[in-house]
Amino acid sequence: MAAIPVAVLGATGAVGQRFIQLLDKHPLFQVVALTGSERSAGKKYREVCRWVLDTPMPPEVAHLTVLDAEADVPAQLVFSALPSNVAGPIEQRLAAAGHIVCSNASNHRMEPDVPLVIPEVNPDHLNLIAVQRRRRGWSGAIVTNPNCTSTPATMVLRPLLDTFGVRRMLLVSMQALSGAGYPGVPSYDIVDNVIPFIGGEEPKLEVEPQKMLGQLRDDTIVPASFTTSAHCNRVPVLEGHLVCLSIELERKASPEEVADVLRAFRGLPQELRLPTAPEQPIIVRDEPDRPQPRRDRDAGRGMATVVGRIRPCSLFGIKLIALSHNTIRGAAGASILNAELMHAQGWL
Known part of the structure; x- marks a missing residue:
């Protein structure tokens, strides 16, 4: 089967580079177009991209001419790192x-007719594309993925909500520097330090999981009813x-029961054996420091x-640590x- 041509928007940034790295030799998709800022437009990608990843820049994209951000792109499928x-x-x-x-951007995530999707969590929400x-009145679509910190929390909540029910959650994040893009946070601010504020993050974490874990009814998402403080x-x-x-779960559960439910969790991407899907979406570690x-x-x-670190919580019932690669x-x-x-x- 011929590869589907794709474009990457914002290709010179850190997330744009990660798109290019992950799409290299992809069995379904082939990068044929890149966009960037006015400074980059009209130049070869290798000339304007300061490559910051550990693997080399794929030679197939190094020679591509970067298009202006406003250009129409020669690919139906577009990945946005804007x-x-x-x-x-x-x-x-x-x-x-x-x-x-x-789209990886936050602009459209909470719009009622835009799917906000983690494929293991809410694949049925892609039906919002038709809505x-x-x-x-357009033939294309915008489909979004969540905030990089909403992702691990929502992955954990899916099997817990389905099995025990969820009433409320307290979330404390420790977020990596790459989440701020490149060059990120100035070294003078972050070395020997923790910064207890990330603009706009906490409101996202308090609404995005509820949308993803909500139910699609009559062309709209009814959000899940639990509350979050972040x-x-x-x-x-x-x-x-x-x-x-x-x-806090609706039905009390022991740490052992929670661990068993998380270990057993699989979703539609695992059933379909999608190329990027991990064989085990949630990995439970038993060591006391992992x-x-x-x-x-x-x-x-x-x-x-x-x-x-799945263990009893004296306030909420259960507590644990979850980790996800943010880029x-x-x-x-x-x-x-x-x-x-x-x-x-069949949406493509």
Whole structure:
């Protein structure tokens, strides 16, 4: 089968580079177009991209000429790594022109007719594509993946909600530097320090999981009814967001029962054996000091959520630690997995 041509928007940034890395030799998709800023447009990708990843820049994209951010792209499927301050109108314009936009930006996530999807969690929400097309009168679509810190929390909540029910959750994040993009946080601010504020993060974490864990009824999402309180912190780690979760369940459960449910969890991507899907979406570690970003972020090729320290909570009933690779599962890899599911379901 011929590869599906795809474009990457915002290709020179850190998440754009991660898209290119993960799409290299992909069995379904081939990068044929890149966009960037006015400074980059008209030049070869290798000339304008300061490549910051550990693997080399794929030679297949190094020679591509970077297009202007406003250009129409020669690919139906588009992966957006655009910053939120410019993503909104560009993504809408492309969707109106017939492109399928898989977006990592936050602009459209909470719009009622835009799917906010983790394929293991809410694959049925892709049916909002038909609603979106009907309401907006366009042939394309915008499909979003969640905030990189919402991802591990929501992955954990899916099997717990289905098995025990969830009433409320307290979330404390320790978020890696790469979540701020490149060059990220100034070294003078973050070395020997923790910054207890990340602009706009806490409100996202208090609404995105409810949308993803909600039910699609009559062309709209009815959000899940649990409540979340979030504290977000930037820490001096390169990759991997760690979240401490205290969860009140509807039905009491022991740490052993919670661990068994998380270990057994599988979703539609595992059933369909999608190329980017990890064989085991949630990995439970029994050691008293795991997960750790440096040791566990690459589990499942960076697509697994690693959970540990499952134990009783004197306030909420159960508490645990969850880790996710923020630029793979929390960003580029999430969008690619969404596109793989859309391909499997006939949306492409």
